[in-house]
Amino acid sequence: MKRTAFSLLLALAALTAWWATAPEPVEADGFEWITDYQEGLKKARAENKPIFLEFR
Amino acid sequence: MDCKSFDDQLVSPNGNLLKLMRDYVCIRITDLTGVDIGLFEFDPDITLYCFIMNADEQIYLRYGGRDDASTDSYLNDDSLQLALEKGLALHEKYQAGEIAKTERPAAKFPGDYPEVKNGPLAKKQCVHCHHLGSGKTKLLQSQGKLDRLKDLWINPDIKNLGIELDVKKGLLVKNAEGAAAKAGLKKKDEIIKLEGKPVYSFGDLQYQLDKHPMEAKALKLTVLRKDAEVELELALDKWWRVTDISRRSGVHALEPFAEFWGKALDKAEKRKLGIKENEFGLEVTKFWVKTNGQAAGMQVGDIVYAVDDVTESEYTSNPTTWIRLNKNTGDTITVKVLRGGKKLGFSFKLKAKPW
CATH class of the missing domain: 2.30.42.10 (PDZ domain)
Structure with missing residues (x-):
C-alpha cells in the first residue's frame, strides 16, 4: 500500500515538474507564432508568404 | 469585446481567422528592444498593434489604433479578417510587380531616447510601448523642442471630424455628422484614401490622419460610393486634433x-x-x-x-x-x-x- 502511494506521489511529482518546465506552446492545431523577427522574415521569404506582425 | 478576449483570439485563432492567419507568417513581439520604430511607427498608448507586410519589410497595411474611450474600440474579429484578406490581395499585387516599393524611413530605435536607454535598457528590462511615449516627450522637452499645445495630440479621433465607422466592416461609414456631413460624407461610403494616400483599415486611417498638420484648414478624403470614387474636402477647426490626452504616457512624462x-x-x-x-x-x-x-x-x-x-x-x-x-x-x-x-x-x- 505504502509502495503504491509512494509510486503515485512520485509520478505526480514528475508530472508537476514536467508541467512547470514545459515550454510555452507556440504551435497549436498547425498554427504557429514566431517570436524572433529575423526568423519570421526568413520563413516568410522561404515560404513566399506575407507577414502578420503583432506588437504587444 | 474586451481587449483580452480579442488578444486571446489572436493567440489561438480559430474558424475563418485561423484559416486566414495560416496564409501568413505570424510574428509576435513583446519587447521593443532593437525594433526599428522608424519603420514600425505606432501609437504608444495601445495594448497591441499589428502590421501586415512582406519579407522585404514593405508595409501593406496596419491593424490597430484606438480612441479615448477604449484601447479596443476598433479591434474585432471581423475587421481583422477583412484586413488579412486585403493583405493577401496586396501581397499578390506586390509579387506581380503592381505595387512599387516604398522608401524605408530613417531608422530609429527605442535606445535613441535617453529615458529608455538609461531606464529599461540599462536595467536589461523589456521596452514597452508606453516607454516610447514618455521617452519622446522627455527628449523633446529636454531639447526645448516640444510644442506643448501641438505635439501631444497624437493619433487624432475621427469622431472629432464627425466620422463614425461601422467598426466590424473596416472603413465603411456608419454615420456622418459635423465637418464630415458638411463635406458630403454619407452612410455606406467606404473611405479609401486620405490626402491621396491609400487607407485599407482603421489603423491606416488614423496613421495618415496623424500625419496631417494641426494647423491644416482642410482634409481631403476619397470614398467609394456605388463603385465610383468621390472626393470630399472636410473643413477643419483649430482644435480638430484635440482629444483627452490626460491618459497618454507622453503627457504623464511632461x-x-x-x-x-x-x-x-x-x-x-x-x-x-x-x-x-x-x-x-x-x-x-x-x-x-x-x-x-x-x-x-x-x-x-x-x-x-x-x-x-x-x-x-x-x-x-x-x-x-x-x-x-x-x-x-x-x-x-x-x-x-x-x-x-x-x-x-x-x-x-x-x-x-x-x-
Whole structure:
C-alpha cells in the first residue's frame, strides 16, 4: 500500500515538474507564432508568404 | 469585446481567422528592444498593434489604433479578417510587380531616447510601448523642442471630424455628422484614401490622419460610393486634433508635475456640483508622496475647479493636464477647490516631478 502511494506521489511529482518546465506552446492545431523577427522574415521569404506582425 | 478576449483570439485563432492567419507568417513581439520604430511607427498608448507586410519589410497595411474611450474600440474579429484578406490581395499585387516599393524611413530605435536607454535598457528590462511615449516627450522637452499645445495630440479621433465607422466592416461609414456631413460624407461610403494616400483599415486611417498638420484648414478624403470614387474636402477647426490626452504616457512624462493626482469628474458629477461640462472639475484622489499641493493644504476629496482663476480651456477640462501644458517648473500657481460646500484657494510652487 505504502509502495503504491509512494509510486503515485512520485509520478505526480514528475508530472508537476514536467508541467512547470514545459515550454510555452507556440504551435497549436498547425498554427504557429514566431517570436524572433529575423526568423519570421526568413520563413516568410522561404515560404513566399506575407507577414502578420503583432506588437504587444 | 474586451481587449483580452480579442488578444486571446489572436493567440489561438480559430474558424475563418485561423484559416486566414495560416496564409501568413505570424510574428509576435513583446519587447521593443532593437525594433526599428522608424519603420514600425505606432501609437504608444495601445495594448497591441499589428502590421501586415512582406519579407522585404514593405508595409501593406496596419491593424490597430484606438480612441479615448477604449484601447479596443476598433479591434474585432471581423475587421481583422477583412484586413488579412486585403493583405493577401496586396501581397499578390506586390509579387506581380503592381505595387512599387516604398522608401524605408530613417531608422530609429527605442535606445535613441535617453529615458529608455538609461531606464529599461540599462536595467536589461523589456521596452514597452508606453516607454516610447514618455521617452519622446522627455527628449523633446529636454531639447526645448516640444510644442506643448501641438505635439501631444497624437493619433487624432475621427469622431472629432464627425466620422463614425461601422467598426466590424473596416472603413465603411456608419454615420456622418459635423465637418464630415458638411463635406458630403454619407452612410455606406467606404473611405479609401486620405490626402491621396491609400487607407485599407482603421489603423491606416488614423496613421495618415496623424500625419496631417494641426494647423491644416482642410482634409481631403476619397470614398467609394456605388463603385465610383468621390472626393470630399472636410473643413477643419483649430482644435480638430484635440482629444483627452490626460491618459497618454507622453503627457504623464511632461514637466511640471501638477502637485496632486485626481480623477476627472464626469458630466453628471459636475452638474451636481454646479460645474459646467467644459469647465475644470477634478477630484483629488491621492498623494503618493508629500507634494507641494498637499503641503499648502490640499486634501484628498477636494474638487479642483480653477487654476490661477482659469476655469476652462478649449483643449482640456482636466486641470492637471492644463497645468502641465501651460505652466513651467518653478512657477507658483493658485489652485481653487470646493471642500464641504466652501471655496478654498492654495498657492504653491511646481516641481518638475513628483519624486
